[in-house]
Amino acid sequence: MNELLHVYLSAWPTVWAMDTARYLVGATLMATILALFWRAGLARRKLQSRDATGADKRREILASLRTAFIFSLLGAIVAVGDHQGWITIYKGFRQAGLLYLVGSLALMLVAHDTYFYWVHRAMHHRRLFRLFHRTHHLSRTPTPWAAYSFAVPEAIVHAAFVPLFLLFVPMHGLGLLAFGIIQILRNVMGHAGAEVHSAAFGPGRWLGWNNTTTHHDLHHEAGRYNYGLYFRWWDKLMGTEHPDYRAKFEAIVSPGVAVPTPAGAGNAMLRTVAGSVLAGGLLLAADPAHADDGLAGRWMTQGAAAVVELAPCNSTPGLCGTIRWLWDAVDEKGRPRLDAQNTDTALRQRQLVGLSILSGLTRSSNGGWEGRIYNPEDGQTYRATVRQTGTDRLTIEGCVLFICQKQVWRSTAALVAALR
Numbered sequence: 001m002n003e004l005l006h007v008y009l010s011a012w013p014t015v016w017a018m019d020t021a022r023y024l025v026g027a028t029l030m031a032t033i034l035a036l037f038w039r040a041g042l043a044r045r046k047l048q049s050r051d052a053t054g055a056d057k058r059r060e061i062l063a064s065l066r067t068a069f070i071f072s073l074l075g076a077i078v079a080v081g082d083h084q085g086w087i088t089i090y091k092g093f094r095q096a097g098l099l100y101l102v103g104s105l106a107l108m109l110v111a112h113d114t115y116f117y118w119v120h121r122a123m124h125h126r127r128l129f130r131l132f133h134r135t136h137h138l139s140r141t142p143t144p145w146a147a148y149s150f151a152v153p154e155a156i157v158h159a160a161f162v163p164l165f166l167l168f169v170p171m172h173g174l175g176l177l178a179f180g181i182i183q184i185l186r187n188v189m190g191h192a193g194a195e196v197h198s199a200a201f202g203p204g205r206w207l208g209w210n211n212t213t214t215h216h217d218l219h220h221e222a223g224r225y226n227y228g229l230y231f232r233w234w235d236k237l238m239g240t241e242h243p244d245y246r247a248k249f250e251a252i253v254s255p256g257v258a259v260p261t262p263a264g265a266g267n268a269m270l271r272t273v274a275g276s277v278l279a280g281g282l283l284l285a286a287d288p289a290h291a292d293d294g295l296a297g298r299w300m301t302q303g304a305a306a307v308v309e310l311a312p313c314n315s316t317p318g319l320c321g322t323i324r325w326l327w328d329a330v331d332e333k334g335r336p337r338l339d340a341q342n343t344d345t346a347l348r349q350r351q352l353v354g355l356s357i358l359s360g361l362t363r364s365s366n367g368g369w370e371g372r373i374y375n376p377e378d379g380q381t382y383r384a385t386v387r388q389t390g391t392d393r394l395t396i397e398g399c400v401l402f403i404c405q406k407q408v409w410r411s412t413a414a415l416v417a418a419l420r
């Protein structure tokens, strides 16, 4: 027992210094890049109009230093595990070669992304959010300093990943070091506040499977979407990617809006012209008149609980659905019904009538429509497939995790005709 304590205590200072240094170096590096290239183009890639305050940054730094301390408390256990032979950390290449180092590192990143997606989503559950995850979301406009800005319980959850992974997969010491570096770099890039990824990271491009600053910034801004850490796979698979992600990323990295241009009156003029042509193009793409609006109109949900209007979305492609009428629009005391089950407490004061519950509905390859539907009854967002199953009838199927619900909606026109 004494020996274990001795191994733990002799490993801890190094682990603590490394975890703290990793954060400070990573965040300082990103903050420096932002400062150096701000006027040379990054200013035009700023993602939110709001600015983080000095108090925000102070809170982020203090919480992150605390997290590095907690990481080191669990990280030193890894040294004990290695000493005792509970886990294996290769020190040389004799037992496992370079191929193993690269392969195990890739596996570790994929496993970490999976672990992060699911614990992150769980921490957004209304019963867990306040205790675990609220501290991180105090940063509505994140800065690189927010990288480790977690409450103590959330820090413990994240710190548990490395020891858990090592129980199953032996790693090289070098692989663990690389993992630590990649993890902090991706983390400060995600919280940079201005898009620092090139257009090659755009959805559909060759690096499009990676997350970007826009991706995680939208998570901080909007809450319910984009839970992934390194990759977009889980968000796409589970239907939790923000419907505006592609449009926002493309707009922010497209030339004319984002590419740094040398100063000068002539250039400024050109830039304005290019900017307005491009803005015109974007507007045209999102112009409701150009949208495919096959399902547009008013629909009555099953059991006549609500009337939902389907119409082209304001700023994104596809159709959006807004609640126009509710059977139970007010409660017993005559107060309008609110979005009280929302997992994001900040959104619970929204009135249900007027709430947009369907978004990004576009035609899918199998003849139906696909988008996302928010169910105010359980505060969950479902991946929705919509099919027109008759002249006045839609079948809506929404799935979250493995639970699917099906509903038939009827056109209000048919109802009006029947009432005549």
Ligand SMILES: [Zn+2]
Binding pocket: 120, 124, 133, 137, 219
């Ligand atoms: Zn979150």
Ligand SMILES: [Zn+2]
Binding pocket: 136, 142, 191, 216, 220
């Ligand atoms: Zn974050």
